[in-house]
Amino acid sequence: MTASRVLVLNSGSSSVKYQLLDMADGSRLATGLVERIGEETSRLKHTDLVSGATRERTAPIADHGAALKSVAEELALDGRGLDSPELAAIGHRVVHGGQTFTRPTVIDDAVLAEIERLVPLAPLHNPANLTGIRTAQALRPDLPQVAVFDTAFHTTMPESAARYAIDVATADEHSIRRYGFHGTSHAYVSRATAELLGRAPEEVNVIVLHLGNGASASAVRAGRCVDTSMGLTPLEGLVMGTRSGDLDPAVIFHLARVGGMSTDDVDTLLNKRSGLIGLCGDNDMREIRRRIDAGDGAAELAFEIYVHRLRKYVGAYYAVLGKVDAVAFTAGVGENAAEVRAAALAGLEGMGLAVDPALNAVRGDGARLISPAGSRVAVAVVPTDEELEIARQAYALVGN
Numbered sequence: 001m002t003a004s005r006v007l008v009l010n011s012g013s014s015s016v017k018y019q020l021l022d023m024a025d026g027s028r029l030a031t032g033l034v035e036r037i038g039e040e041t042s043r044l045k046h047t048d049l050v051s052g053a054t055r056e057r058t059a060p061i062a063d064h065g066a067a068l069k070s071v072a073e074e075l076a077l078d079g080r081g082l083d084s085p086e087l088a089a090i091g092h093r094v095v096h097g098g099q100t101f102t103r104p105t106v107i108d109d110a111v112l113a114e115i116e117r118l119v120p121l122a123p124l125h126n127p128a129n130l131t132g133i134r135t136a137q138a139l140r141p142d143l144p145q146v147a148v149f150d151t152a153f154h155t156t157m158p159e160s161a162a163r164y165a166i167d168v169a170t171a172d173e174h175s176i177r178r179y180g181f182h183g184t185s186h187a188y189v190s191r192a193t194a195e196l197l198g199r200a201p202e203e204v205n206v207i208v209l210h211l212g213n214g215a216s217a218s219a220v221r222a223g224r225c226v227d228t229s230m231g232l233t234p235l236e237g238l239v240m241g242t243r244s245g246d247l248d249p250a251v252i253f254h255l256a257r258v259g260g261m262s263t264d265d266v267d268t269l270l271n272k273r274s275g276l277i278g279l280c281g282d283n284d285m286r287e288i289r290r291r292i293d294a295g296d297g298a299a300e301l302a303f304e305i306y307v308h309r310l311r312k313y314v315g316a317y318y319a320v321l322g323k324v325d326a327v328a329f330t331a332g333v334g335e336n337a338a339e340v341r342a343a344a345l346a347g348l349e350g351m352g353l354a355v356d357p358a359l360n361a362v363r364g365d366g367a368r369l370i371s372p373a374g375s376r377v378a379v380a381v382v383p384t385d386e387e388l389e390i391a392r393q394a395y396a397l398v399g400n
């Protein structure tokens with residue numbers, strides 16, 4: 001029997017999303033989510049995609065190691081446990097790969113040590129990734145584990161985009177530069193957009209707008225990233241569900257000196273109590289739209305601030321690229337919130353950008369154009385698939 005299955009683990013700071021895929025035919029066998037890890041009310045939702053059966057359990061899950069053990073139990077209940085000889089690899093999303101990792105990498109002790117060294121640059125994400133990897137290694141020591149880095153796609157950015165304008169020696173001493181994140185998604189979506197246009201990735205320039213709970217924009221020229229909105233950490237750039245995105249760094253000094261806040265207080269404020277939730281108390285775009293429809297002014301202002309920032313990045317990346325073939329919307333908000341897509345590009349006909357209201361209103365699963373026929377720049381909704389991309393990259397590296 002040839003081993004052709006890949007288990008993909010996408011570990012967030014307090015959650016793990018996972019999928020089991022068979023790369024022989026690209027089919028998905030199982031998918032699931034563990035949420036609220038480290039809390040009393042952790043929840044695991046598992047779906048066997050072959051039988052369609054779904055199971056849920058709510059019980060404390062202490063850390064990402066315990067989470068992976070629970071996932072292994074669920075897979076075993078379907079008869080597809082981690083001991084299966086059909087498993088070829090486990091693919092891990094690793095958020096911060098620094099300047100070291102520019103491509104998917106088979107994990108050994110040296111790779112683990114480097115991911116560990118990068119923890120200060122991603123304190124919420126890399127420790128969770130490490131725990132997931134170590135647990136997976138303990139469960140299947142013989143199996144190749146592959147790390148796929150969020151930062152990898154962005155390592156092609158020129159120094160003019162990657163460097164902050166601060167003292168060079170200080171920046172270099174502390175590895176301070178713009179790394180960018182969601183790279184697996186930006187890579188997948190920019191390629192899928194070229195495919196939708198019937199062109200090769202090398203022939204097109206694309207602005208990708210990844211709008212999930214975390215959100216980032218990227219400028220992709222001929223298949224290579226030339227700028228992206230997240231920086232040293234996933235805090236810079238767009239307005240997000242709970243993160244502020246861009247602000248004057250002096251806000252931080254002011255909160256410390258005048259507001260008496262500690263570094264950790266400010267960190268929590270900007271990462272967890274800002275963005276949409278800080279502006280109006282909700283971070284889910286569905287709820288914000290519902291409140292706007294009910295005449296809620298705070299929700300409307302939050303929406304306007306979110307969209308204003310997005311427009312600024314579209315304009316900036318248009319200028320960075322010079323010639324733009326497509327703007328692609330992706331992730332939870334980008335794929336579902338037609339109002340965000342319409343508002344972000346409204347009034348930009350002079351730049352060749354327009355959204356057709358009828359096409360924009362169509363709900364669908366696949367990649368689709370929403371610009372009027374004959375538009376100079378294509379506007380598209382392109383569903384992202386980080387798990388498939390991670391599985392492909394892992395399998396390409398270790399599959400037979």
Ligand SMILES: Nc1ncnc2c1ncn2[C@@H]1O[C@H](COP(=O)(O)OP(=O)(O)O)[C@@H](O)[C@H]1O
Nearest residue numbers: 211212213214283284285286331332333336337
């Ligand atoms: N039908 C929808 N309409 C509008 N927004 C949606 C819809 N479904 C999901 N979203 C938005 O997508 C977000 C989640 O996006 P997702 O890409 O899954 O995020 P993450 O991977 O960061 O958890 C939700 O917080 C919500 O704001």
Ligand SMILES: CC(=O)OP(=O)(O)O
Nearest residue numbers: 181182212213214234
């Ligand atoms: C890096 C990052 O922001 O990831 P997420 O959107 O999953 O929080």
Ligand SMILES: [Mg+2]
Nearest residue numbers: 212213214331
């Ligand atoms: Mg995401």
